[in-house]
Amino acid sequence: xxxxxxxxxxxxxxxxxxxxxxxxxxxxxxxxxxxxxxxxxxxxxxxxxxxxxxxxxxxxxxxxxxxxxxxxxxxxxxxxxxxxxxxxxxxxxxxxxxxxxxxxxxxxxxxxxxxxxxxxxxxxxxxxxxxxxxxxxxxxxxxxxxxxxxxxxxxxxxxxxxxxxxxxxxxxxxxxxxxxxxxxxxxxxxxxxxxxxxxxxxxxxxxxxxxxxxxxxxxxxxxxxxxxxxx
Numbered sequence: 001x002x003x004x005x006x007x008x009x010x011x012x013x014x015x016x017x018x019x020x021x022x023x024x025x026x027x028x029x030x031x032x033x034x035x036x037x038x039x040x041x042x043x044x045x046x047x048x049x050x051x052x053x054x055x056x057x058x059x060x061x062x063x064x065x066x067x068x069x070x071x072x073x074x075x076x077x078x079x080x081x082x083x084x085x086x087x088x089x090x091x092x093x094x095x096x097x098x099x100x101x102x103x104x105x106x107x108x109x110x111x112x113x114x115x116x117x118x119x120x121x122x123x124x125x126x127x128x129x130x131x132x133x134x135x136x137x138x139x140x141x142x143x144x145x146x147x148x149x150x151x152x153x154x155x156x157x158x159x160x161x162x163x164x165x166x167x168x169x170x171x172x173x174x175x176x177x178x179x180x181x182x183x184x185x186x187x188x189x190x191x192x193x194x195x196x197x198x199x200x201x202x203x204x205x206x207x208x209x210x211x212x213x214x215x216x217x218x219x220x221x222x223x224x225x226x227x228x229x230x231x
Contacts, residue, residue, distance in 0.1 A: 010187035074207040085140035101135030115170035120162040150181030
C-alpha cells in the first residue's frame with residue numbers, strides 16, 4: 001500500500017492533497033496502480049466528498065470521478081505514453097534509476113524508527129529540481145512536467161528517505177520552494193509518502209468502462225506481491 005500527502009502553501013494559505021492505494025509489480029517492475037485521490041472541499045466546485053480513483057496499466061488509464069454531481073462511472077483513456085508510476089511529486093518511488101540519483105546526493109545517515117514492522121535507516125540530502133528532471137525516466141504520461149529552466153532548475157529539494165533492512169523504501173519526505181525562472185518564490189511544497197504492506201498480494205482489477213475503448217475489461221492482474229520488484 002502507498003499513501004501520499006502534498007502540502008502546498010502560498011501567500012499564507014495552505015492546501016493538502018494526496019492519494020492512497022496499491023501497486024502491483026511484475027518481473028520488470030511496476031505494472032499497475034490503483035490510487036484514489038484525497039482533497040479538501042473547494043478544490044472542485046462540485047465536490048461531493050469523494051476523490052477521483054485512477055487505475056493505470058501500460059497504455060490505459062481508467063478514471064472514476066465522483067467529484068461531479070453525477071458520476072459517469074469508469075472512463076477509459078490513454079495512449080502509448082501512459083504507464084503506471086508511483087509519483088511522490090518530487091520523485092518516482094518505484095524507479096531504481098531515479099532513486100539512485102536521489103540517494104547519490106545523501107549527506108547523512110542515521111538509525112531511525114520502525115516502519116511497517118522493520119527497523120529503518122534515515123538517509124537525507126539535497127538535490128536540485130534540474131537534477132531530478134534529468135534523472136527522471138521516460139514520462140508516466142503526456143502530462144509530465146517540462147524541463148525546469150533558469151532559477152527553477154537550481155531550486156533545492158531537501159529530502160529524507162527511511163529505508164528498511166530489506167533495502168525497500170518505507171517513507172519518502174521532501175520540501176522545496178516553487179521558484180520562477182527569475183528566482184521569485186511562488187509557493188512552498190512538502191511531500192510525504194509512506195509505503196506499507198510489502199509482501200502482500202493485491203490483485204488490481206481493470207474496471208469496466210462505461211465509455212471510450214473497452215479492451216481488456218474485467219481482467220484481474222495476477223502478479224507478484226506489492227513491493228516485490230525483481231532484483
